[in-house]
Amino acid sequence: MKRIIGAMLALILCLGMSLPALAADNSAVDAKIQVLEQTYNITVQYEKDPDGSASIGTGTLHILQHVLEQITPDVVRQVSAFVKEKTGRNLTYSFVYKDHYNFGLPSSVEAHGVFYEELGLIEILLPSSSAGTYSSGDNPLAIAHEFGHALEWVVRSRYGNRLMAEWQDFNGGASYSAFDGRGSYDPTTFVSLYATSSYSEDFAETFAHAVVRDKAGLGFYNLLVQNGVKTPLGKKVDYLISLLPQCLNNTQGLTAQLQKVYTTPIYVEFQNQRLSGAYLQYMGYAYPRYVLRGIMSSPEINEEIATSQWSTEIGGWYVVSTTGNHYLVFPGGVVRRQAASLQIAA
Ligand SMILES: [Zn+2]
Numbered sequence: 001m002k003r004i005i006g007a008m009l010a011l012i013l014c015l016g017m018s019l020p021a022l023a024a025d026n027s028a029v030d031a032k033i034q035v036l037e038q039t040y041n042i043t044v045q046y047e048k049d050p051d052g053s054a055s056i057g058t059g060t061l062h063i064l065q066h067v068l069e070q071i072t073p074d075v076v077r078q079v080s081a082f083v084k085e086k087t088g089r090n091l092t093y094s095f096v097y098k099d100h101y102n103f104g105l106p107s108s109v110e111a112h113g114v115f116y117e118e119l120g121l122i123e124i125l126l127p128s129s130s131a132g133t134y135s136s137g138d139n140p141l142a143i144a145h146e147f148g149h150a151l152e153w154v155v156r157s158r159y160g161n162r163l164m165a166e167w168q169d170f171n172g173g174a175s176y177s178a179f180d181g182r183g184s185y186d187p188t189t190f191v192s193l194y195a196t197s198s199y200s201e202d203f204a205e206t207f208a209h210a211v212v213r214d215k216a217g218l219g220f221y222n223l224l225v226q227n228g229v230k231t232p233l234g235k236k237v238d239y240l241i242s243l244l245p246q247c248l249n250n251t252q253g254l255t256a257q258l259q260k261v262y263t264t265p266i267y268v269e270f271q272n273q274r275l276s277g278a279y280l281q282y283m284g285y286a287y288p289r290y291v292l293r294g295i296m297s298s299p300e301i302n303e304e305i306a307t308s309q310w311s312t313e314i315g316g317w318y319v320v321s322t323t324g325n326h327y328l329v330f331p332g333g334v335v336r337r338q339a340a341s342l343q344i345a346a
Contacts (some may be wrong), residue, residue: 024052115236219264
């Protein structure tokens with residue numbers, strides 16, 4: 001792995017020396033941003049590298065577009081209009097180089113995004129270093145999660161503060177507690193560990209998972225109904241679905257999207273192996289810039305990578321380590337070790 005990095009650095013240095021005057025060309029990114037801004041009435045910004053090139057590629061914008069499509073243009077435009085009414089500017093997605101250190105969080109907590117209500121601003125965080133950065137905010141879950149905060153603001157304003165009490169009643173006495181990236185939770189009450197941290201994170205997480213996890217292998221219907229009875233999580237999803245038409249217009253598209261949680265399969269059978277988490281969060285090609293460099297230090301993998309290959313069929317990278325282990329690495333940071341090798345066409 002070190003040799004590969006060395007070669008990459010040498011290549012970058014050569015390019016840097018031979019092409020010093022070449023200006024960064026962000027025209028493809030800017031053109032795509034223009035389309036998104038017009039379609040959704042939002043603002044999209046990005047930080048630049050020292051050489052002037054955009055911190056994101058069109059792949060990241062493709063992910064953003066896909067998520068906003070799921071939420072539907074009608075709903076995005078209404079939320080953005082509400083934000084503009086309150087803050088004077090459109091709902092803004094800003095892609096910036098920041099990580100958990102910028103927020104004083106412990107290393108066990110990965111921050112992927114932030115919503116600043118007073119500014120109507122969503123920051124999607126891109127790690128600025130290449131070490132250990134196989135996980136960043138430019139994935140559908142983070143993008144949908146931060147939108148969920150803006151949506152919650154609209155819904156709370158129009159439905160009233162009873163929203164919080166009614167939502168928390170579904171938890172059946174389970175209380176929220178400070179998030180430290182560790183611990184366990186009841187998955188029939190909370191959709192993720194992070195959802196256990198507060199009412200607003202619970203709302204944003206429930207919304208984001210229901211929007212994004214709509215492909216085979218990503219479902220969680222088993223956590224919504226058990227023995228024919230709706231679980232607390234199922235009640236929260238239903239409540240969310242019922243709230244939307246009370247607070248926004250033309251919500252049928254988004255409602256239909258959210259209702260897929262009751263039918264999306266949990267597993268995919270692939271070459272006689274059961275894969276879960278397939279298709280997780282992948283919509284573009286934002287991640288290969290990190291993963292395919294072979295830099296992948298993570299709690300799950302501490303091995304040198306022999307080969308890594310993107311598989312559209314799986315929606316993840318198939319990785320073989322130098323010690324002969326097989327992994328599926330899904331964008332967003334989920335790593336699964338497979339019992340046996342898979343035949344992935346080159
Ligand atoms: Zn949040």
